[in-house]
Amino acid sequence: MPIQCSSCAKNRAVLRRPKTGHSLCKHCFFWAFEEEIHQTIVSARLFNRGETVGIGASGGKDSTVLAYVLKVLNERYDYGLKLLLLSVDEGITGYRNDSLETVRRNQQQYDLPLTIVSYEELYGWTMDAIVKQVGLRNNCTFCGVFRRQALDRGAMMLNVDKICTGHNADDVAETVIMNVLRGDIARLHRCTVISTASDGEGAIPRCKPLKYAYEKEIVLYAYFKKLDYFSTECVYSPNAYRGHARTFIKDLEAVRPSAIMDIIHSGENLSVKEGVKMPVQGTCSRCGYISSQSLCKSCVLLEGLNRGLPKLGIGKHHRLHDKILAQQALTEKEQNKLKAIEF
Amino acid sequence: MAAPIAIHLEFGGGAELLFNGVKDHRVTLPSQSEPWDMKQLLVWIQENLLKERPELFVQGDSVRPGILVLINDADWELMGELEYQLQDQDNIVFISTLHGG
Numbered sequence: 004m005p006i007q008c009s010s011c012a013k014n015r016a017v018l019r020r021p022k023t024g025h026s027l028c029k030h031c032f033f034w035a036f037e038e039e040i041h042q043t044i045v046s047a048r049l050f051n052r053g054e055t056v057g058i059g060a061s062g063g064k065d066s067t068v069l070a071y072v073l074k075v076l077n078e079r080y081d082y083g084l085k086l087l088l089l090s091v092d093e094g095i096t097g098y099r100n101d102s103l104e105t106v107r108r109n110q111q112q113y114d115l116p117l118t119i120v121s122y123e124e125l126y127g128w129t130m131d132a133i134v135k136q137v138g139l140r141n142n143c144t145f146c147g148v149f150r151r152q153a154l155d156r157g158a159m160m161l162n163v164d165k166i167c168t169g170h171n172a173d174d175v176a177e178t179v180i181m182n183v184l185r186g187d188i189a190r191l192h193r194c195t196v197i198s199t200a201s202d203g204e205g206a207i208p209r210c211k212p213l214k215y216a217y218e219k220e221i222v223l224y225a226y227f228k229k230l231d232y233f234s235t236e237c238v239y240s241p242n243a244y245r246g247h248a249r250t251f252i253k254d255l256e257a258v259r260p261s262a263i264m265d266i267i268h269s270g271e272n273l274s275v276k277e278g279v280k281m282p283v284q285g286t287c288s289r290c291g292y293i294s295s296q297s298l299c300k301s302c303v304l305l306e307g308l309n310r311g312l313p314k315l316g317i318g319k320h321h322r323l324h325d326k327i328l329a330q331q332a333l334t335e336k337e338q339n340k341l342k343a344i345e346f
Numbered sequence: 347m348a349a350p351i352a353i354h355l356e357f358g359g360g361a362e363l364l365f366n367g368v369k370d371h372r373v374t375l376p377s378q379s380e381p382w383d384m385k386q387l388l389v390w391i392q393e394n395l396l397k398e399r400p401e402l403f404v405q406g407d408s409v410r411p412g413i414l415v416l417i418n419d420a421d422w423e424l425m426g427e428l429e430y431q432l433q434d435q436d437n438i439v440f441i442s443t444l445h446g447g
Contacts, residue, residue: 005420006424015420016420016421016424017419017420017421017424018420018421018423018424019421019423019424026424064359064443173443218412218443219414219443221443222359222414222441222443223414223421223441226358226416226439226441234358234359234360234442235360235363236360236363249412249444250411250412253410253411253412253444254411256411257411
């Protein structure tokens with residue numbers, strides 16, 4: 004027995020929306036999905052007319068849908084934005100090659116200019132080379148830190164005003180839970196913010212237009228629109244801790260779909276009580292990137308790689324920053340601590 | 347006695363990786379006394395098609411949360427989910443949302 008669309012009452016419904024419980028036909032779903040993203044953009048004032056907006060594009064479902072919808076909305080509502088695609092090549096053989104091919108096709112399909120920046124040109128290290136040195140244990144730390152900065156550096160080269168990423172509602176809820184589990188108050192405080200401030204030096208403002216879009220709807224939007232995206236698992240072991248948080252969120256969603264919005268709502272309305280020590284944002288004394296330490300995480304990780312002490316950036320070794328800056332040699336004891344690679 | 351039925355199974359969004367990377371499967375479900383439903387289909391898939399790591403596809407007697415199911419291009423939540431009775435020539439799609447880009 005087909006169910007009718009609860010909006011137009013004419014066509015057969017194709018999905019039940021997790022956020023609202025409404026059953027919608029394809030046409031009404033496309034419209035609702037796009038309009039909600041438009042509302043998010045307008046009410047949070049994510050963009051200004053005339054701006055150049057870089058879309059962080061991985062070739063995956065989220066960034067593909069983001070690029071497609073932003074192009075549609077930019078035309079439908081005349082935002083007056085110049086959109087471009089920005090991709091990062093981490094240098095992971097057999098993983099990134101294929102997804103970058105997808106981004107190249109998206110460039111043609113959506114007629115948006117594409118720039119690819121690589122870890123190799125920015126840092127002198129591919130992820131393949133990093134994994135060779137550090138093993139599979141902590142490589143996600145390197146990749147995550149480097150990607151964030153790579154996107155910024157690429158955006159600066161292109162004179163981009165804002166970067167937007169495909170983070171969806173499920174991702175944000177998952178991050179809230181992870182920060183609770185880690186007791187990371189500073190990140191917990193800022194992870195639900197839709198747009199980072201534009202006044203910080205050395206960093207380009209970032210925003211998440213899909214912050215309130217459910218993963219289920221993103222995937223079904225891509226499926227029904229027949230958008231071309233790439234899905235695979237990274238060959239270098241998934242981030243296990245995040246995996247647990249993800250499974251937890253998905254299990255909650257299966258029981259009560261609104262749980263995802265509720266977690267985001269909780270995160271947005273948390274306030275940190277007075278007296279809790281928060282990191283002060285400054286700039287890295289070596290590269291000028293935003294950092295709460297004298298050296299940014301990326302520079303410390305890179306220093307560790309170049310000195311053959313890969314654990315330098317893993318865990319807390321702030322006390323060594325002065326020595327690194329002064330290019331002093333580390334003691335044997337310090338070196339041994341940072342060398343150990345566990346497999 | 348219900349006659350055998352031919353159906354089309356499709357795996358996407360990374361779910362195909364659990365089926366040797368094969369996305370499309372045309373299969374015939376054997377004749378049985380009761381009509382086939384989705385719950386039985388999931389068991390059949392597990393026994394006949396699933397190549398590796400079944401815990402990434404099924405959880406309890408349903409699909410793992412995060413895998414979307416479409417029956418003839420409609421969300422299975424509108425079709426009775428596990429109780430849906432399969433018809434000859436049905437098209438069933440499983441899309442993983444759990445894979446990154």
